[in-house]
Amino acid sequence: MILDYETMRFIWWALLGALLIGFAITGGFDLGTGILLPFIGKTDNERRVILNSVGTTWEGNQVWLITAGGALFAAWPMAYAVAFSSFYLALMLTLLGLWLRPVGFDYRSKLPSQEWRFNWDKALFLGGFIPALIFGVAFGNLLKGVPFHLDNDMRIFYDGSFFGLLNPFSVLAGLLSVAMLTMHGAVYLQLKTEGIMAVRSQTAVRLFTILTLVIFAGAGFWVAAIDGYHVTSEVLSNAPSMPLNKMVQEAGLWLDNFGHYPVLWAIPGLAFVSGFTTLMLSKANRPGLAFITSSLTLTSVILTAGVAMFPFLLPSSIAKNCSLTIWDASSSLSTLKIMLLVTLIFLPIVLAYTSWVFKIMRGKVTVEHIQHNDHTAY
Numbered sequence: 001m002i003l004d005y006e007t008m009r010f011i012w013w014a015l016l017g018a019l020l021i022g023f024a025i026t027g028g029f030d031l032g033t034g035i036l037l038p039f040i041g042k043t044d045n046e047r048r049v050i051l052n053s054v055g056t057t058w059e060g061n062q063v064w065l066i067t068a069g070g071a072l073f074a075a076w077p078m079a080y081a082v083a084f085s086s087f088y089l090a091l092m093l094t095l096l097g098l099w100l101r102p103v104g105f106d107y108r109s110k111l112p113s114q115e116w117r118f119n120w121d122k123a124l125f126l127g128g129f130i131p132a133l134i135f136g137v138a139f140g141n142l143l144k145g146v147p148f149h150l151d152n153d154m155r156i157f158y159d160g161s162f163f164g165l166l167n168p169f170s171v172l173a174g175l176l177s178v179a180m181l182t183m184h185g186a187v188y189l190q191l192k193t194e195g196i197m198a199v200r201s202q203t204a205v206r207l208f209t210i211l212t213l214v215i216f217a218g219a220g221f222w223v224a225a226i227d228g229y230h231v232t233s234e235v236l237s238n239a240p241s242m243p244l245n246k247m248v249q250e251a252g253l254w255l256d257n258f259g260h261y262p263v264l265w266a267i268p269g270l271a272f273v274s275g276f277t278t279l280m281l282s283k284a285n286r287p288g289l290a291f292i293t294s295s296l297t298l299t300s301v302i303l304t305a306g307v308a309m310f311p312f313l314l315p316s317s318i319a320k321n322c323s324l325t326i327w328d329a330s331s332s333l334s335t336l337k338i339m340l341l342v343t344l345i346f347l348p349i350v351l352a353y354t355s356w357v358f359k360i361m362r363g364k365v366t367v368e369h370i371q372h373n374d375h376t377a378y
Helices: 005-040 044-055 063-075 077-086 088-107 114-144 168-192 196-223 256-260 262-283 287-309 333-360 367-372
Strands: 148-150 156-158 227-231 248-253 312-314
Touching: 005 044, 005 063, 005 114, 005 168, 005 196, 005 287, 005 333, 044 114, 044 168, 044 196, 063 077, 063 333, 077 088, 077 148, 077 156, 077 312, 088 114, 114 168, 114 287, 168 196, 168 262, 168 287, 196 262, 196 287, 256 262, 256 287, 262 287
Parallel strands: none
Antiparallel strands: 148 156, 227 248
16 A cells, blocks of 8 residues: 555655745744844844845744644654653743744834834844754754653653753754854845845855854764664554654664665755855855755755654653654554645645745835835834
8 A cells, every 4th residue: 555654654754854844944034034133234224124024924934833843743742742841941942932023023113212122123133043042952952862761651751951951962953053044044134135234144144154064064073973773673664653662772873874875965965065055146146046045055954864863753862762763653544644635735725825925025125115114114
């Protein structure tokens, strides 16, 4: 049967990755512009230009994150439960950062006071920086292993702490996330602004693209020294989800998948190629094409982590056999099939709507436009 349990599990692993990439590309430049807000915008009008450049799209872009969370909950309920139990405080900080964004957009220009607006600008900066950092820290902890275990009744026990999540490798992964999303936001601002603001954005593209590639290379060398997790017992990819029915050992490196399938090295390779191409296109003042290559850089970085971990979703650092994989932590076959049908219906609609919005909003935002349409400016 074509859509057997094994195939459906793999499809939903790929779809979850696609949703995360979709959020990184669309919501990523929103977060990046928030991080750059105090630095690219030197005056109140310039900062309003930045906010208006994302004001019509940022809410829709958050749908990708919500959808990814929903997909994790429905397709991988055990992984969802472990993640939200283990990263609870970190996720609450992420939500706090994301909550600062709508109130910042709505209330920033309610009063003419410069102090009022400056404080909201700081809130919007934090609303971009905190989620970007924590997303990367979370990925770093997945590669290091999360300190949780399951008992025989499948109850979840987290044996770590919030500050334990802030280990050196995970902080490096967090900085990588901040750098690449800021790069993406800088490319977007170069595309949407003109004059001195476009020049500043071009400088930011150069800085954060180089940082992204340097940190990505450093993280790659670090990962090469981290013991990877391997299922040493028989893999029952078509069996019901029973996470404890396997044996897992630290029997190699996370890069083993690349060794078994050398063609996979094209994925991290594409990150460097697209990153350097972004630099050249930005310097040549071709921000539209640079946005495409910047998106490819983000995609390649995320895919590199996903491919390295496959088939693990949540490795356990203290009880290896409790690690969750795509073969033993999914919903039932019927649930995965129903979800796939719904996805095939609604995902094209979301893609079409998103494309349409970006098409009609593709013009530049200028200070003159802000002054002329003051009632619509943030």
